[in-house]
Amino acid sequence: MTTRRLFYEDPYKMEFESKVIKIDKDERGFYVVLEETAFYPTGGGQPHDTGTLNGFEVMDVEELEGEVRHYTREKLPAETEDVQASIDQERRIDHMQQHCGQHIISAVFDDQFGIPTTSFHLGTDTVTIDLDTEHLSADLLEKVERQVNEVVRDNYPVKSKWMSAEKAAEYPLRKPLAVKEDVRLVIIPDIDYNGCGGTHPHSTGEVMAVKFLGWTKNKKQVRLEFVCGYRVLQKLEQKHRILTEMKRLVPRPEQQLVEEVDELITSSKEKDKKIAELEEHLLQHEARDIISEFQEGRVIQCVFQDRPVKTLQSLGKAIIQETPDAYLILISEQENQLQFVLAHGENINQNMNEIAKQIMPLIEGKGGGKPNFVQGGGKKFMDGDVFADRAKDLL
Template identity: 45%
Template sequence: MNNHKLFYKDPYQKTFETKILKQLQDKKGDFYIILEETAFYPTGGGQPHDIGTLNGIKVLTVEELDGEIRHYTERTLPDSDDKVVGVIDWERRFDYMQQHTGQHILSAAFAQLYDISTVGFHLGKDIVTIDLNISELTEEMISKAEKLANDIIIENRPIVTKWIEYDDLVNYPIRKTPSVKENIRLVIIDEFDYNGCGGTHPNATGEVGAIKVLNWERQRKKIRLYFVCGNRVMTQFDQKQKVIVELTGLLNRPEGELSESVKRLLENVKKLDKELLESNEKILQYEANELLAKSVIKNDTVKIIESFSDRPIQELQKLAKMIADREKRALIFLLSENDNRFQLVCGRGATNKMDMRTLMQESLSLIDGKGGGNKTLAQGGGTASLTKEEFIRNVTNIIAKQIKSEEYTTLD
């Protein structure tokens, strides 16, 4: 017995009464119930499952496995329950009916107008997508397909379902050949679309309400179309209207001028960002000059070791490069403590021969850190397990040992 046939009799059925055949637990320990008949739709065909209750116990998910419809519940029903009353979450069911049928209509519109087939479908909680078998699509094409789809909805054409065998397919202008070979459920939108489908659908297209395409993008030589149907159209409208009202207040401009106002605002922000970047560059240049002015010169090495707080490592890198460009003999070690972590940058001028990779590795070993770079500039970071003063003192000793060693002079 196919205990899913009850569902196919009436997708509008909100409640039903039946018997419990068995209650079990799966390998994960989750409870599920097998019923004699059911009106709950199991996940399949691109459509999510129904939810609801069985004798007041929440049905969390519904799956079809090995010919059985499993109703996973938050707990088992009492053993004394002989009869069970099922209640479908109608708001969720009807929403999915609108979205799924809207997909049929929109896909059929693209097929009829442009001979473009739908090769993918996803019914999400908020947005529906279809993947069209084409690599380029214009706004005009989408607009025409959307209009045709909504015209079909307004005409309130009947939607009927019938069970047929595979050999009977030749009698219908099927949009897509079904993957199954027997017991095919055909969903027919009168004189518009004929498609094999096991999902939930209303009795007429008018119940879909409306279809609105929201966006589209290219996905692996296909076009992915984002859209909503029915009550979701109003939800999208409400969300966008709230944003528009807020923007008109913030920008002090009417709705029709929002686009130009935002463009001017973005241009100003871009200009300010450029000016800020130029100002920061000048500040870093002054800072590089100040650090050079107070540097220590010994053994033809201009040594700069400095610590900071809350400086991004990108800024330390820029500062080290500026100093190295100004002073070819420079040996630079910069440290910043950010949120109990040390960020390190070390660099050298063109005539200094010390390997910055070696200096960075030995410095990071003091704080169990990680980093990388090359022999002229390296960076890294680790936990601030020492104070800045202790860490700088240890790094100074490392540098002193390397300066005394002649090994680094043969690296270049």
């Protein structure tokens, strides 16, 4: 028995009653098949509706094996014969706004600028269409967006009709039909004639507004991102909150925020560069001090507290550059771990990876590097001095 699809008869129908045909389960979960339904199943780029059946949450609606399956979080009682159904109205209206907005956008791009749409995706936050072009200029986007919103403002009627494929072919369709059986044609007079199974409002004015958010290259096409209807207000509110917070942090008029933030970032980068240079100078001084303490020894061994391994690496490189005949062991003790650098100068021929492999099991460690310079770390099963002495014994 074919389910009667109420969303085609009235896309604004959010409450309905129906008899249950089947309650079953598949790999997706528990599902219900109804005699009639206003729940829209996923298809044509538009997501499914959500809502409730007798208070049981409907999480997904899919058309499979000729059935419209309403997937519920919990299984309805097996004896259920009738359901009182309720659709998430906010979600349905949102999908209607986005889908209708997409029809208008695609129509303007195609008719006015010769750029056809090749695919459509209605996401939870934004909507995207793929356009058969490799570039969109700012000027073109501004023109299209303005024309699209003029269509919205002029409040064209949006109609849908079921007809044969032959009859539909008499209309100025945007693309050839992929089916030979009866087709549902969505018509915005003088704007768009398209075979479509989605839900749409009764007029373009209900789309409210359309805002382009940007585009990216997608293979040899472009992907345009946009929002329609209440999503425009949500995006505006989101950006307004961000701007308000930015003005609190950077007390400047909105039109000066970009310039001010750019100056702050540039200044911060310059400061970071200066700090890095000063830190490098300090490490060079520290390296010379360490070398002077071990002038008579062939092994330079130091244990530090809470030094990052990157600092150990920089310090180690500075030391071995000045000590071609010495071995180097640097250890950083941290709360729960030990980190280390093992290295030697250019006049020594020994693979420090072999030394590391022998001592890393002591701390369940990991590490590696070049034959003359190895770094790693592990758990703090012993003091840093003890670990350093164990490494020294192997040299």
